[in-house]
Amino acid sequence: MLESFRASNFASFKDEIYITTLCNSSRKELIKTNTFECRNNRYNKVTYIFGANGSGKTNLFLALNKLRQIIVMSTVIGSKSNKILEVPIIKKELNSPIENFKFDSDSKYKPTLFGVDIIIDEILYSYEFEILDGKIISELLTKKNKRKEVLIKRTSPSFEDIILRSDLAKFKSNVNVVRENSLCLAMAALLNNKLANDIINEIMGIDIINMANMNGNTRFNEENTNEEFIQRYLDILKSVDPTVKNLIIDLKENGDIPIDEDDEFQSKDVIIKNIRVDVSSVHDVYKEHKKVSEVELPFLKYESNGTIKLFGILPSIFEALDTGGVLFIDELENGLHPLVVEFIIKLFNDTSINPKNAQLICSTHNTLLLEKCRRDQVWFMDKNEYGESKLSRLSDFLNIRKNDNISEKYLKGVFGAIPKF
Known part of the structure; x- marks a missing residue:
């Protein structure tokens, strides 16, 4: 499960942007339906x-x-497979600089940070790295169970x-395989x-x-197209x-590499297998009903x-739920x-x-969702005149009463994060 994610000097994030699913313990509304307990804390099931x-x-x-892509590229570099390294999109990815913050003259000299906090078997793992000019800085x-313990420290x-x-520690004998860009x-x-595998698999x-x-x-x-699914x-x-x-x-394997260079969300690990999906729907034909x-x-x-x-996201929804x-x-x-x-929520x-x-x-942008959630489920993204994006949490705003119409206040600009005409 995910506790939090953070990044800085990336795209419109000059300073660290941070989002967490950890609940505000003082808020008791919808606690039984919208939250769950883990490690003696409560976490939100849905975050907006x-x-x-x-x-x-x-x-x-x-x-x-991008964090996930850097992980994939690290394994590609480490595999030393010339066939994969020569794939055009892989070569492009390896040669592409990180999209750092553009509206500050010093940002191009500073590293980009990515960090994620995940929980595996009730243990909190915090992982972060900084990258500059393609090198891991x-x-x-x-690892935190009862106390915090450092497992990897790279300077x-x-x-x-x-x-x-x-x-x-078992990886010490092979640490020399780690390159400056992996x-x-x-x-x-x-x-x-084993632990590295568990953490990477979770991410x-x-x-x-x-x-x-x-x-x-x-x-x-093949797994999510059987009769049950x-x-x-x-x-x-x-x-x-x-x-x-x-x-x-109908699933059919192709020999081509299934990468769309215009899809920034597509994970580069799809190069492993190319599957074409043909879908047909069956309908009844009537005569006089x-x-x-x-x-x-x-x-x-x-x-x-x-x-x-809707059909396209159902496999991902069921995969997460299962x-x-x-x-x-x-x-x-x-x-x-x-x-x-609302049904998906x-x-x-x-x-x-x-x-x-x-x-x-x-x-x-669905403001109706604001009336059916906890305040610590809601985050507002706003960009200032200097091009810097900032995240704020609804539960951190003061002077918001329990019976306030949050949707109306949001559209009136009380929380920012709306168009300014």
């Missing part, structure tokens, strides 16, 4: 990010995706300046250090979706299109854009009816459907 267009909301998702991994690009302790934790995982298991760029079939695989998809799709009686999903036959139609051609988007995973969705309501969005808040405490972090 509001903000004007261009405020930097998407940059938060891009920052998390620092790297820190700590320069050189492997000679890496200190390893406890569960990572992460120590990723290399330890590549060489089968890479976070799913990130950009609803504005959904094509309806990117999340399907198809029935789960149907149960939901029938509520938005009652004519859909069945789905036929009596069924006479069936017709099979190409799903992506005949269904609405909203239905296609495993207790973490799902990031940018522009959740993009193409979806407000009641569909209810899936995560329903203990019977979400017994493993899956988490959803989403950006949205």
